[in-house]
Every structure is written in structure tokens, then in C-alpha cells.
Amino acid sequence: MSTTTLSVPCCVGTRISVRRRGRVKAIPPRAALVEAKPRPAQPLSGGDGGASVALLRVRDSSSSAPSSRDRADDMQAEARAMARAANASVYSPELLATKYGSRPIKVVSRALEIFAGLGYFAFNLWLDQVKGQLDQNQRQRAVQLRKTLTRLGPTFVKIGQGLSTRPDLCPPQYLEELSQLQDALPTFPDAEAFSCIERELGCPLDSIYSTISASPIAAASLGQVYKAQLKYSGKVVAVKVQRPGIEEAIGLDFYLIRGLGFLINKYVDIISSDVVALIDEFARRVYQELNYVQEGQNARRFKKLYADKEDVLVPDIFWDYTSGKVLTMEWVEGVKLNEQDAIERQGLKVLDLVNTGIQCSLRQLLEYGYFHADPHPGNLLATPDGKLAFLDFGMMSETPEQARSAIIGHVVHMVNRDYEAMARDYYALDFLSPSVDVSPIVPALRNFFDDALNSTVSELNFKTIVDGLGAVLYQYPFNVPAYYALILRSLTVLEGLALYADPNFKVLAASYPYFAKRLLTDPNPYLRDALIELLFKDGRFRWNRLENLLVQGKKDSDFNAKDALQPVLKLLLGADGEELRVLVIKEAVRVTEAIILGSVVESYNSIPDVIRTLVFNFSATGPLVMNSAEQESMLELRAQVFRIWELLQSSDNFDPSILQPILQVLQEPEARSLGGRVVGGITQRLAARLLQQVLRDPPTVASPTP
Numbered sequence: 001m002s003t004t005t006l007s008v009p010c011c012v013g014t015r016i017s018v019r020r021r022g023r024v025k026a027i028p029p030r031a032a033l034v035e036a037k038p039r040p041a042q043p044l045s046g047g048d049g050g051a052s053v054a055l056l057r058v059r060d061s062s063s064s065a066p067s068s069r070d071r072a073d074d075m076q077a078e079a080r081a082m083a084r085a086a087n088a089s090v091y092s093p094e095l096l097a098t099k100y101g102s103r104p105i106k107v108v109s110r111a112l113e114i115f116a117g118l119g120y121f122a123f124n125l126w127l128d129q130v131k132g133q134l135d136q137n138q139r140q141r142a143v144q145l146r147k148t149l150t151r152l153g154p155t156f157v158k159i160g161q162g163l164s165t166r167p168d169l170c171p172p173q174y175l176e177e178l179s180q181l182q183d184a185l186p187t188f189p190d191a192e193a194f195s196c197i198e199r200e201l202g203c204p205l206d207s208i209y210s211t212i213s214a215s216p217i218a219a220a221s222l223g224q225v226y227k228a229q230l231k232y233s234g235k236v237v238a239v240k241v242q243r244p245g246i247e248e249a250i251g252l253d254f255y256l257i258r259g260l261g262f263l264i265n266k267y268v269d270i271i272s273s274d275v276v277a278l279i280d281e282f283a284r285r286v287y288q289e290l291n292y293v294q295e296g297q298n299a300r301r302f303k304k305l306y307a308d309k310e311d312v313l314v315p316d317i318f319w320d321y322t323s324g325k326v327l328t329m330e331w332v333e334g335v336k337l338n339e340q341d342a343i344e345r346q347g348l349k350v351l352d353l354v355n356t357g358i359q360c361s362l363r364q365l366l367e368y369g370y371f372h373a374d375p376h377p378g379n380l381l382a383t384p385d386g387k388l389a390f391l392d393f394g395m396m397s398e399t400p401e402q403a404r405s406a407i408i409g410h411v412v413h414m415v416n417r418d419y420e421a422m423a424r425d426y427y428a429l430d431f432l433s434p435s436v437d438v439s440p441i442v443p444a445l446r447n448f449f450d451d452a453l454n455s456t457v458s459e460l461n462f463k464t465i466v467d468g469l470g471a472v473l474y475q476y477p478f479n480v481p482a483y484y485a486l487i488l489r490s491l492t493v494l495e496g497l498a499l500y501a502d503p504n505f506k507v508l509a510a511s512y513p514y515f516a517k518r519l520l521t522d523p524n525p526y527l528r529d530a531l532i533e534l535l536f537k538d539g540r541f542r543w544n545r546l547e548n549l550l551v552q553g554k555k556d557s558d559f560n561a562k563d564a565l566q567p568v569l570k571l572l573l574g575a576d577g578e579e580l581r582v583l584v585i586k587e588a589v590r591v592t593e594a595i596i597l598g599s600v601v602e603s604y605n606s607i608p609d610v611i612r613t614l615v616f617n618f619s620a621t622g623p624l625v626m627n628s629a630e631q632e633s634m635l636e637l638r639a640q641v642f643r644i645w646e647l648l649q650s651s652d653n654f655d656p657s658i659l660q661p662i663l664q665v666l667q668e669p670e671a672r673s674l675g676g677r678v679v680g681g682i683t684q685r686l687a688a689r690l691l692q693q694v695l696r697d698p699p700t701v702a703s704p705t706p
Contacts, residue, residue, distance in 0.1 A: 077319035081293050084200060085324030088294070089247050091287035093280060096255045110252050114156075117148045142177040149178075150185060154246060155253035157181050157221040158286070161376045179338060179377065185219045193224065193241040200323035207231065208321060212239070220378065222246055222289055222394070227331065230321070235330070237318060240292065242325040247290060254283045274479060281486075285373060289394030292327035298393035299329070305368050306390075311356045313389040332389045334381030338500050343382045350501035353380075355510055356388045357494055359557075362514045365487055366408060369399035373486040375493050397486045403429055405526035411508075411515050412530050414465075416545075419445040421533060428526070430481050441476055465508070513555035520553050521563040543640045550644060594637040 100107050121144055128134045128141065149160040163170055164178035193216075194205055201208060212228040219225070223242045230237055261276040288294050296317040303314035313332065321328035335342045337357075340350050357380060364371035372379075374395040381389040399407075406428035413421040422445055423438035432438065448469070491507060498505040519531050534545055553559045 074319065078293075078297075081296070081319045081322045084202075084322075085291055085293040088291035088324040089287060091254075091280070091284045093258060093283075096251055096258075100252060100255045106252070107256065111256055114152060114253075114256070117152050121145055121148050138171055138173045139177075142171075142174040145174065146177040146180060149181065153249045153253065154221040154243070155250050155257070155286075157185065161221070161374075161378070164376065181221070185221060187216050187219045187224050188243055190215055192244055193226070196241050196244070197239065197326050200326045201321060210234070218378075220392075223327075230318070230328075235318070237321070237328050238315075238331050239321070240327040240329075242290065242292065250283075250286060250290075254279070254286075258283070278480070281483075285395045285397065285486075288396075291324055292394075293322060293324055295327060295392075295394045296322050296329075298396045301370065302372065302390065302393055302396070305370060306360055306363060309356075309360065311387050312360055313383060313387040315389070315391070332381055332383065332391065334383045334389050336377045337380040337382055337388075337497050338377040340501055346382070346384050348382055348386050350382075351498065351505065352386070353382050353388050354494065354498040354501065354505070357497070358507060358510050359514060360388070360390075361490060361494060362511055365399050365490070366404045366514075366518065369401060369404055371397055371399065371487070371490060373397045373490055375490055377497060380497070395486075397483050399483055399487065400430075402526075403481075403483070405524050408515055408518055408522075409526055409530040411512075412519055412534055414449060415512075416534050417446075417449065418533065419449065421530075422449075426478070429484070431478050431484075433477070436477055444476075513552045513559075516549045516552035517556040517559045520549055521560060543637065543644065547640060547644050591637065591641055594634045595641065597634060599638075 121141070124144065125134075125141060128137045146160065149156040160178045160181040164175055164181060170178065197208070198205055205212070208231060209228040210231045213226045216224040217227050217238070223240045223246075226239045226241070228237055228239050229235065258276060258279050261279045264275045296319065299314060299317055303316070306312055307314040315330035315332050318328040318330075335346070337343075337350065337353060343350050343353070357375070361371065361375070372390055372393065372395075374392060375390070379390065379392040381391065383389055406425050410422060410425040410429070413419075413425060419442045423441045426432040426438065426441075427434055495505070495507040498507065498510075519527055519534070522528075534549075535542055
């Protein structure tokens with residue numbers, strides 16, 4: 001295939017370095033890459049009855065790399081891969097109920113196994129607390145938990161992977177142990193893996209690869225990965241092979257967990273969400289991970305949407321060597337994102353990479369709605385050239401279009417402390433039925449966020465908001481959609497990774513430039529209304545809000561000054577824009593007055609007192625009828641408008657044509673009427689000021705003292 005980037009497979013987070021001239025070196029070499037030699041292939045199963053193959057040799061390849069394929073060939077290769085995965089399993093609660101409902105002994109046995117494993121750990125933890133040895137035995141308990149989750153199988157390994165990214169939930173020693181669940185799990189026999197490759201791809205191993213590692217490079221919850229070189233193209237690839245019997249293991253676990261979900265729905269009142277629906281959504285995602293062709297399609301779609309950025313890398317798929325249980329991808333060189341020391345030794349900064357991940361995740365969640373739902377450190381690699389590589393595309397999800405805008409609006413309403421609008425957002429987010437009255441929720445939101453937001457958004461972290469909202473809203477009839485639970489997981493994982501490098505890191509502070517940019521430039525009606533709500537309050541334009549949005553929006557690399565405020569301009573000319581036009585006319589008159597009169601006041605104040613007394617016969621109030629507070633307010637407004645213009649001018653992509661939309665506005669019939677109303681308002685205000693100045697009492701001159 002016509003791929004040029006060397007890469008690591010989707011589930012691998014091995015520490016690897018690359019030399020600039022294309023030579024690959026693993027650190028440390030967990031499995032040797034076997035040299036190709038012109039001799040017959042060694043049998044897959046030796047005389048040890050199926051033990052791992054110590055050394056595998058395959059015939060040398062004499063073929064040169066093929067020419068580039070066109071899109072049609074690639075589609076045909078993908079179609080063949082889909083045919084090989086035609087019998088892949090899908091999640092069906094009904095089939096699981098039928099299958100395990102008639103096997104009570106197996107179900108009870110597994111339930112006891114889970115209860116015994118987790119119960120024994122909980123009992124030891126309780127004993128440590130009673131004896132006052134929690135800190136002393138922390139390492140021992142962390143090892144015990146890791147081993148327990150590993151022993152209980154893939155479903156519980158995934159739970160451990162989630163915990164391994166939460167330094168705010170787990171002590172450091174637990175994090176260190178649980179992080180081993182990301183790519184250092186027990187392996188299954190290599191002979192079984194090689195046999196699976198041959199069976200799935202329908203070819204002898206030596207006809208596919210010129211070399212392949214004798215043992216796995218890494219092992220994850222659902223499969224293990226080998227490093228290989230394709231025979232006919234010479235490309236270095238990663239080959240992920242599914243664990244045998246994995247469907248049976250996770251099927252039984254989900255049957256039991258779903259039964260627990262029914263009990264929670266029925267008897268646990270404090271949980272208002274449909275737990276069974278959340279379990280079903282998670283189970284569907286896990287079953288999708290079992291179909292490696294689906295994972296390959298996910299990777300291709302993700303690459304098309306998000307790898308247009310120079311700092312994001314997504315590996316390519318080799319469809320001719322992919323099936324339902326075998327996935328072949330480019331090999332990515334990199335270091336896991338939670339290995340801070342190794343990253344810094346390459347001259348990179350973890351927080352820069354985390355920020356790249358956050359910005360990419362915001363695009364995933366809020367632009368296209370297609371997002372990576374499992375970004376644990378084993379699936380995020382820092383490449384030597386500073387790129388962030390996304391791996392493992394088995395668990396993906398989508399954000400509904402309506403919810404994307406509602407999430408942005410919700411953040412804006414939160415920052416603006418508009419709790420009535422926040423409460424209404426829950427309709428668009430599908431948290432609440434339209435029949436539910438949100439007015440009782442508003443005081444609860446106000447009590448929580450007035451405290452949480454007592455300074456700035458930069459002091460908030462994502463966990464604070466999630467925990468606070470959970471405490472506030474559990475008493476109301478909220479239903480958390482399944483996609484939203486995956487969004488929370490995705491964002492909390494990224495925040496957890498950031499906390500490794502900086503305990504004070506705040507995801508919301510890093511995200512706000514993106515929100516500001518979208519709010520200023522997106523024509524979506526929901527966001528347009530949110531912007532107007534933010535900028536106008538009680539009939540006055542809040543210039544400080546606009547200035548803050550521009551300051552934050554400029555921090556986003558994609559901010560375009562030319563597009564800023566276009567949504568408001570479009571609404572201004574719309575058929576429904578009369579109410580906004582009245583506000584804009586009023587504000588335009590006020591700003592013009594501030595600029596003109598502010599300039600007069602500023603010029604007057606710059607004149608020396610002696611000359612001022614001789615030339616002007618003004619009282620101490622100044623050249624116009626204004627008290628000092630009014631003058632100060634006018635000068636501040638003028639300064640603020642000038643600062644905003646400077647912000648627009650200092651934008652990297654500033655172009656004087658930013659004024660073109662305004663000039664176009666002036667050509668429209670409605671706009672000419674609008675301009676006339678503005679000019680008329682300014683004329684009236686200045687005439688009134690001048691009349692006041694002329695008619696005011698002359699200043700009193702003090703009589704000379706005899």
C-alpha cells in the first residue's frame with residue numbers, strides 16, 4: 001500500500017524511539033524482530049505441545065514494493081476484509097439472556113468468582129483501615145487490585161484502565177500499578193496467535209510477512225500485538241490478534257452486569273439515570289471493538305476528519321491483511337503520554353501534547369461529533385517529532401448535532417452565570433423531558449456555581465463541575481444520555497493525563513479559547529443566540545464580554561478575525577432582527593458619542609491650564625456638561641472600543657476586508673434605513689449636548705477682595 005509513515009497499532013503504547021533516517025529501535029526491546037532468511041518456515045507449533053514459539057523464520061522476499069493503489073483498489077481490499085468479518089458478533093441483550101438464562105450454574109459460578117475477587121480486596125482494605133495501616137500497605141493493595149482485575153478478565157481490565165488515568169481518584173501507587181493494565185497484560189500462546197492469523201487471512205504466515213516478532217510487543221485487554229514486515233511492500237506494521245474465547249468471557253460479564261443494572265434501576269432511588277441503557281451502550285461499544293474491520297473503518301474516518309492538523313497522527317490500515325480478528329496497521333514510533341520523563345528526554349513537553357489532545361477532542365465532540373471514547377495513555381503516544389498519535393479506534397461514539405451546540409452554549413451560560421439559560425440547556429442536551437419545569441433547578445445551579453465561579457473559569461477543573469452537578473441534580477428527574485457518559489469519560493481521562501504533569505492544570509481554561517472562537521464565528525442559530533445573550537444585557541452592550549471573547553478566541557490557532565461577529569451581522573439584517581437592531585442603534589450612538597466627545601475631552605485636558613482659562617470660558621466641569629464620573633465612563637468606553645479594534649488588527653490573519661461585511665450591509669435597503677437611524681440618533685445626542693452647553697448658566701466670577 002502507498003503508506004509512508006511508520007507506526008504502532010491502535011492498542012499499543014510501547015516506548016519506542018525512532019532515528020531520523022528511518023531505522024527503528026525499540027526501548028527496551030521486549031521482542032526481537034526476526035531476520036528474514038532464505039530457509040523454510042519453522043512450524044508454528046513445536047514439540048513442546050503448543051508453547052510460545054521461541055524463534056520464527058520466514059522466507060526472504062524477492063519482490064519489490066508495489067506501486068501506489070488508487071482508491072478503487074483500496075475499496076476492493078476493504079470489501080474483501082468486510083467479507084472476512086461477515087460473522088463478527090454484535091451485542092444483543094436478548095441473545096445473551098437466552099444463552100445464559102439456561103445456564104444457571106455457569107452464571108452463579110462467575111458471579112461468585114467476581115464477588116470473591118472484589119470482596120477479598122475490599123475486606124483487606126477494611127482491615128488496613130481498622131489497623132491504621134492504609135498508607136503502609138498501599139503498594140501491596142495496589143498490586144492486589146491489579147492482579148484481581150486482571151484475573152477477572154477483559155471487562156474488569158477496562159475498568160482498571162479507566163481508574164489508571166485518574167490521579168484525583170487513586171493514590172500514586174495505585175495509578176502506577178493500574179497503568180500496567182494498558183499494554184502489559186498476560187499474553188496467550190504465540191502458536192494460537194499465528195494460527196489465528198493464517199486462519200483469518202487464508203494464507204500461510206510466510207506468504208504474508210518477511211519477518212515477524214517471535215513474541216508479542218504488547219498485550220491489551222482484547223488482543224496482543226506483533227511487529228512485522230510485510231513481504232511484498234516491505235512496510236513495517238503492527239499486527240493485532242484477538243484473544244481466543246474473548247466473546248464468551250465478556251458476554252457472560254455483561255449478562256451479569258446488566259442484571260445488576262436492573263436491580264439498581266428498581267431499588268436505588270438516588271440514581272435517576274437508566275443504568276441498563278448505559279450498560280447496553282458500553283457493551284455495544286466493547287462488542288464493536290471485537291470486530292477489527294469495524295475498528296479499521298473507524299480509524300480511516302477519524303484520520304479523514306482530524307489528521308489534517310500537523311500535530312495529530314493517525315495510522316493507516318492495511319486492508320489486505322485485516323479481518324474480524326486480525327488488524328494490520330502502520331507502526332507508530334512513540335512514548336505513552338503518561339511517561340513524562342521519557343517525553344521530556346526527547347525535548348518535548350507533556351502539557352503541549354495534552355493541549356493538542358484537548359483541542360483535537362473538542363473538534364471531535366463539538367464540530368463533527370465523532371469522537372474517540374477510550375483515550376487512555378496506552379492509546380495516546382508522543383512521537384519524536386512532537387505529534388500526538390491517536391491509537392485504538394475500537395470504542396468510538398457520536399455526539400448528536402443539537403447537543404454539540406448546546407454544550408458550547410452551556411459553557412458560555414455557565415461562565416456568564418446565566419443559570420436560567422443553563423437550566424433550559426438541559427432540554428437540548430436530552431437530560432430533561434420538555435414537560436419538566438426547570439425553574440426549581442435554577443436556585444440549585446446558582447448556589448453551586450456562584451461558589452465555584454467566585455473568580456474565573458481558569459480556577460475550575462472538569463471534575464469539580466461534574467461532581468458538583470452530580471450532587472446538585474441527582475434530586476431532579478435527570479436522565480444522562482449514553483453518549484454523554486462517554487464524553488465525560490473522554491474528558492476526564494485527558495484531564496487526568498494533564499494532572500500527571502501539572503496538578504493545577506484546568507481543562508476548562510485550556511478549552512475556553514475554542515469555545516470563544518466558535519461562539520464568535522459559528523452561524524449556528526443556537527450559538528448565535530447564545531452570543532447575543534452574552535453580549536447584550538438589560539438593553540446595554542457589554543464591551544468587556546466582547547473584549548474577553550476576542551482575547552480568548554485569539555489563543556485558538558484557527559481563529560479568523562474576518563469571521564468574528566459575522567453571525568450577529570447576519571442576524572442584524574434578518575427579518576427577525578428588529579429587536580436587535582434597536583439595541584445596536586442605541587449602542588452605535590453611544591459609542592460614536594464616546595469616540596467624538598471623548599476625543600474632545602481628551603484634547604481639552606491636554607491643554608495647559610493657563611491657555612485653557614484664556615481661550616475657553618468653561619467651568620470646572622470641563623468643555624461639556626458632564627460630571628467627572630460621566631467623563632470617566634465615556635473615556636473608558638472609547639478606550640475599550642479601541643482595544644477591541646487593536647485585538648482584531650493584531651490577529652495573524654487580519655485583513656482590512658474585515659470591514660467588507662459592514663460596507664455590504666450599508667448597501668442593503670434595510671441597512672440604509674439602519675444607518676439613517678444611527679446618524680439621526682448621533683445628531684440628536686450631539687445637538688442636545690450642544691444646546692445644554694449654550695443654555696447653561698455662565699460661570700460665576702469671584703469678586704476681588706477689597
